[in-house]
Amino acid sequence: MALWSLWLVAGMTVAQPAGKDSMLVYIGTYSQRGSEGVYVYRFDAGNGTLTDTGYRGKVASPSFVATNADGTRLYAANEDWSKPQGSVSAFAVDPATGALTLLSQASAKGSGPCHVAVAPSGRLVVAANYGSGSVVSLPLGSNGEVLEAADLVQHEGKGPNPKRQEKVHAHSATFDPTGGRVYVCDLGIDKIMIYRPDEQGKLVPNAPAFAAVHPGAGPRHMAFAPNGRFAYVINELDSTITCFAYDAVTGALTEVEHVPTLPADWQGSSTCADIHLDPSGKFLYGSNRGHDSIAVYAVAQDTGRLTLVQHQSTGGRTPRNFALDPSARWLIAANQDTDDLVVFSVDAATGKLTQQGQPVKVPAPVCVRFAPVKP
Numbered sequence: 333m334a335l336w337s338l339w340l341v342a343g344m345t346v347a348q349p350a351g352k353d354s355m356l357v358y359i360g361t362y363s364q365r366g367s368e369g370v371y372v373y374r375f376d377a378g379n380g381t382l383t384d385t386g387y388r389g390k391v392a393s394p395s396f397v398a399t400n401a402d403g404t405r406l407y408a409a410n411e412d413w414s415k416p417q418g419s420v421s422a423f424a425v426d427p428a429t430g431a432l433t434l435l436s437q438a439s440a441k442g443s444g445p446c447h448v449a450v451a452p453s454g455r456l457v458v459a460a461n462y463g464s465g466s467v468v469s470l471p472l473g474s475n476g477e478v479l480e481a482a483d484l485v486q487h488e489g490k491g492p493n494p495k496r497q498e499k500v501h502a503h504s505a506t507f508d509p510t511g512g513r514v515y516v517c518d519l520g521i522d523k524i525m526i527y528r529p530d531e532q533g534k535l536v537p538n539a540p541a542f543a544a545v546h547p548g549a550g551p552r553h554m555a556f557a558p559n560g561r562f563a564y565v566i567n568e569l570d571s572t573i574t575c576f577a578y579d580a581v582t583g584a585l586t587e588v589e590h591v592p593t594l595p596a597d598w599q600g601s602s603t604c605a606d607i608h609l610d611p612s613g614k615f616l617y618g619s620n621r622g623h624d625s626i627a628v629y630a631v632a633q634d635t636g637r638l639t640l641v642q643h644q645s646t647g648g649r650t651p652r653n654f655a656l657d658p659s660a661r662w663l664i665a666a667n668q669d670t671d672d673l674v675v676f677s678v679d680a681a682t683g684k685l686t687q688q689g690q691p692v693k694v695p696a697p698v699c700v701r702f703a704p705v706k707p
Contacts, residue, residue, distance in 0.1 A: 465500025
């Protein structure tokens with residue numbers, strides 16, 4: 333049976349067959365300027381075009397979304413600041429159309445949950461609560477539904493930046509390549525906290541329990557190199573990327589270098605947001621909000637060190653998040669403050685980006701997630 337997508341033409345919904353290069357893309361948003369929750373798009377990797385399916389996951393401020401390994405379930409951090417505690421939502425995904433069906437919601441046990449990660453086992457979700465500076469683990473039921481929290485760990489401390497590091501601010505949770513540890517970047521204390529979830533979902537401190545970045549850096553998001561030797565952290569506050577050597581046996585991170593994400597002559601205000609490596613590990617990408625660009629680096633495979641290749645404008649304001657498609661031929665950036673998505677082609681030899689087509693309007697987009705490609 334052919335896959336079918338919904339194309340919006342002159343205000344009408346028209347069924348069209350999805351091509352062999354078609355894949356699903358989920359867009360997390362803030363509940364602002366008419367946003368309807370999680371948007372479901374279809375992306376044509378043959379020509380780099382995005383098409384709105386018309387499907388929505390209608391929950392409050394799904395600011396970050398993640399899927400399980402086979403793409404049958406989607407999880408969203410509901411960063412709803414109108415409530416003392418945010419939540420995490422679970423959706424079933426129709427594999428043919430991408431339509432989302434809400435399965436359950438559970439409290440994140442903290443304020444401002446801004447990031448979620450699904451354990452490789454598919455039995456646990458971990459969320460970072462920015463507002464309260466805590467990390468929560470939520471078991472998953474037999475149908476993929478999110479259950480009540482198994483554990484909540486409260487971070488403590490503050491950093492040297494009095495405006496942004498007045499207390500702890502957990503900003504992301506990332507599982508390592510082994511799946512046995514989760515790394516939580518805390519912007520407020522300049523640390524990446526390391527935990528080992530047990531069978532019950534308890535977050536047991538690793539030994540070592542954390543890795544530090546330089547004072548005032550403000551670690552935000554993290555990515556592991558495909559070769560399993562290095563990890564990279566993008567630092568929001570001082571616009572840098574820290575390269576770490578990664579020890580898969582102990583979980584330790586040892587700093588190799590940190591590099592700026594902005595041009596040397598940049599004089600304006602800017603903060604970093606998202607970071608990704610391409611599947612080959614040869615190129616790394618990081619987003620600048622203010623400079624409104626993607627910084628592109630070549631990665632030395634033996635040392636992990638970075639060499640700047642390009643600063644590419646995202647064609648809009650405040651690129652909070654972006655994603656590479658599974659083939660790494662395309663990159664989609666979400667410009668939060670201009671309400672648009674912009675598609676870029678990726679040069680396989682150099683990693684350089686080139687904008688393709690016109691921006692696609694989506695209200696307050698803050699996360700881009702490609703569905704896993706089926707074998």
